[in-house]
Amino acid sequence: MPGPDKPLLSVLRGQKAEKTPIWLMRQAGRYLPEYRALRAEKGGFLNLVYDPDAAAEITLQPIRRFGFDGAILFSDILIVPYALGQDLRFEAGEGPRLSPPLVDAALAGLEAVPGRLEPIYRTVDKVKAALPPKTTFLGFAGSPWTVATYMVAGQGSKEQAEARRYAYRDPVAFQEILDAIASMTVDYLSGQVRAGVEAVQLFDSWAGSLSPQQFEQWVVAPNARIVSDFKSRHPDVPVIGFPKGAGGKLAAYARGVGVDAIGLDETVDPAWAAAELPDGLPVQGNLDPLALIAGGAALESAVARIISAFGERPHIFNLGHGILQDTPIAHVEQLLKLVRQ
Numbered sequence: 488m489p490g491p492d493k494p495l496l497s498v499l500r501g502q503k504a505e506k507t508p509i510w511l512m513r514q515a516g517r518y519l520p521e522y523r524a525l526r527a528e529k530g531g532f533l534n535l536v537y538d539p540d541a542a543a544e545i546t547l548q549p550i551r552r553f554g555f556d557g558a559i560l561f562s563d564i565l566i567v568p569y570a571l572g573q574d575l576r577f578e579a580g581e582g583p584r585l586s587p588p589l590v591d592a593a594l595a596g597l598e599a600v601p602g603r604l605e606p607i608y609r610t611v612d613k614v615k616a617a618l619p620p621k622t623t624f625l626g627f628a629g630s631p632w633t634v635a636t637y638m639v640a641g642q643g644s645k646e647q648a649e650a651r652r653y654a655y656r657d658p659v660a661f662q663e664i665l666d667a668i669a670s671m672t673v674d675y676l677s678g679q680v681r682a683g684v685e686a687v688q689l690f691d692s693w694a695g696s697l698s699p700q701q702f703e704q705w706v707v708a709p710n711a712r713i714v715s716d717f718k719s720r721h722p723d724v725p726v727i728g729f730p731k732g733a734g735g736k737l738a739a740y741a742r743g744v745g746v747d748a749i750g751l752d753e754t755v756d757p758a759w760a761a762a763e764l765p766d767g768l769p770v771q772g773n774l775d776p777l778a779l780i781a782g783g784a785a786l787e788s789a790v791a792r793i794i795s796a797f798g799e800r801p802h803i804f805n806l807g808h809g810i811l812q813d814t815p816i817a818h819v820e821q822l823l824k825l826v827r828q
């Protein structure tokens with residue numbers, strides 16, 4: 488049983504902490520020289536993900552350097568489309584490529600390869616054996632809408648227009664894509680838990696591009712299904728939902744999805760969230776990654792504002808989205824000092 492010895496996990500279970508626990512989205516990555524060195528040696532991002540020793544090492548790098556309260560598994564949200572049978576490439580400077588894109592090919596033509604998830608579970612196993620006892624181990628997956636935007640377009644797309652157009656043209660086929668992602672995602676998260684993660688986060692990075700009705704249909708409904716299926720297998724494992732860009736729809740998300748905690752991006756006013764989100768719901772966030780790059784007094788006042796706004800709620804300190812590549816290490820150190828003061 489996780490006791491008070493894991494501060495981040497306690498907050499996810501609804502307890503208020505004396506000292507706000509902290510981790511950062513994308514904390515394992517290119518702003519770290521030790522990450523860049525290992526990536527150069529292994530010759531590419533997917534080579535790292537599919538080498539459990541390297542992926543475990545990268546998961547642990549930010550824990551060793553900074554002592555964050557949470558370690559997030561090193562992998563990517565696009566591993567699920569890969570397991571659904573699309574080919575996946577990451578080329579330097581180009582971003583991810585999935586083929587065939589589902590604008591050109593039917594989902595039914597893909598042959599799922601669930602074995603592509605197995606090496607990730609070996610990474611979890613290795614991290615678990617090496618993690619400090621106070622550190623909470625977080626797994627993750629992308630949410631169906633966000634993952635579908637990549638599966639449909641075959642790559643990142645401006646305002647997710649390819650996927651939105653596709654869904655207007657063929658709502659039935661689009662719903663089938665969301666359902667296939669949701670099913671694979673429940674298996675994937677469940678596999679991560681069986682291998683040793685203690686909580687999971689659902690990244691809906693593109694939740695902000697939808698109308699209220701689409702948000703209900705493609706964000707709230709599929710995430711609610713994932714949470715309910717996941718909870719029937721793992722009732723005690725907390726789920727963090729991160730519907731980036733949801734703004735005024737956050738309260739509907741919190742009520743409709745059934746997450747244990749909600750991630751807030753930097754466009755959300757902490758005072759609004761503190762007042763409008765369901766009582767007692769733990770929140771995570773929401774420092775602007777650019778304030779972390781700025782450092783100094785700007786960082787100090789931004790951190791103070793967030794900590795004081797969430798004083799009455801269980802709160803996990805994080806960024807509003809992933810840490811940027813040109814973030815100075817010294818500013819991450821300053822942030823940890825400020826949060827732990």
Ligand code: CP3
Pocket residue numbers: 511512513514515516517526532559560561562563564565577582583627629643690692808809
């Ligand atoms: O947070 C962590 O440290 C854990 C690992 C993690 C990665 N990606 C590693 C990664 C997590 C949780 C993700 C999530 C992810 N991946 C999201 C959702 C969150 C977000 O940032 O909005 C999305 C949309 C992706 C898809 C993805 N992966 C893109 C568009 C790219 C290319 C753009 C970029 O930032 O390089 C990636 C590559 C990627 N995923 C890298 C890392 C460390 C960079 C790989 C490299 O070049 O070394």
